[in-house]
Amino acid sequence: MYDNVVVSAEWVAGRLDSARIVDVRDAWEFDGIGHVPGAVNVPFAEFRSESGDEGMLPGADTWESLLSAAGIGPDDDIVAYDDTHGVFAARFLVTAELYGHPPDRLHLLDGDFSAWNREHGSTTESSAPAAASYTVDVPDHSPLVDYDTTRAALDDPGAVIVDTREAWEFEEGHLPGAVNLDWRDLVDDDTRGLKPPEELSAVLEGVGVTPDTGVLLYCNTARRISHTYVVLRSLGYNDVGFYEGSLTEWVERGGPLDGSVPDDVLE
Structure with missing residues (x-):
């Protein structure tokens, strides 16, 4: 953690x-x-x-x-x-x-x-940042999971596949056996930040996501799962898979679905 x-x-x-x-x-x-x-x-x-x-x-x-x-x-x-x-x-x-x-x-x-x-105060003034030289150093271990790993997880009783889209999108079509957790359910509308830890735990446990489970996240294009991934990491979850391809790749490769996903849903 x-x-x-x-x-x-x-x-x-x-x-x-x-x-x-x-x-x-x-x-x-x-x-x-x-x-x-x-x-x-x-x-x-x-x-x-x-x-x-x-x-x-x-x-x-x-x-x-x-x-x-x-x-x-x-x-x-x-x-x-x-x-x-x-x-x-x-x-x-x-x-x-x-x-x-x-x-x-x-x-x-x-x-x-x-x-x-x-x-806190804000400003409209900005200045050019100091020069830097950034070099990518891809880690040996990554939360990224691919299509084949996600496909195998469908039959893994120890994995919870989490769809972070809205309920209507989930109902249109989702990976077989997935649970729905709209990423916004982790956010407090009043503070605009995360809900308190006890509320977060209740929301997550309500869909079977606990610290001792393996979690695999997907949405449409891997934007919404980014937020959920960061939240889970902040709570100490260690076994979290990040399906970068998400439904866009899943549908392109003919992965099984409960329901069907219209093309415009993936835009």
């Missing part, structure tokens, strides 16, 4: 000079609405690709260029945020982990930019 996976605004406020703060919103939001002081902007679209290394990952060369341009080094503490309860920021952090950034140096701002703004 890593400490400080999900961090408070106060935690971030005390580390503005030491951590690299990454805002993954669009540039017009970063520049026009404002951002956390000292943050750099790496919009979601820039680290999302359909022709990268695996599934939607951008590719190692693209990732190195993005982080170098953002002034991020391979050992920096990174805090990421968005204005959508953290789901896009979580995707940034998972991408960093999959490309070898030390997991104990990856942090999600609890809440989002709106939550930060309630208690």
Whole structure:
């Protein structure tokens, strides 16, 4: 278990000079609405690709260029945020982990930019980050699981396959035996951050996800599972599989479904 996976605004406020703060919103939001002081902007679209290394990952060369341009080094503490309860920021952090950034140096701002703004100041001023040279170091062990591993998990009684999409999407069609856990069920609408730990445990246990189970996550394009993955990691879950291909690959390869998934659902 890593400490400080999900961090408070106060935690971030005390580390503005030491951590690299990454805002993954669009540039017009970063520049026009404002951002956390000292943050750099790496919009979601820039680290999302359909022709990268695996599934939607951008590719190692693209990732190195993005982080170098953002002034991020391979050992920096990174805090990421968005204005959508953290789901896009979580995707940034998972991408960093999959490309070898030390997991104990990856942090999600609890809440989002709106939550930060309630208690802390923002700015529309930005400056070019200091030059950095980022190098990908793909780890020997990764939470990534492929199609074949996911297919085998359908018959594994020790694995819980978790669909993190909305209920209506799940009802349209899902992997056989999967349970539905909408990623937003882990978020408190009032605070915009995570629900308290006891509530999170109740939600997870309600669908059979406990620390002693093997968990395999999927959605449509691996964005929503990023948030759930970060939450589970913050709670000390050690056996979590991240199916990067998710339903997009599953349907393309003819994987079995309970129900059917219309093409437009995967967009």
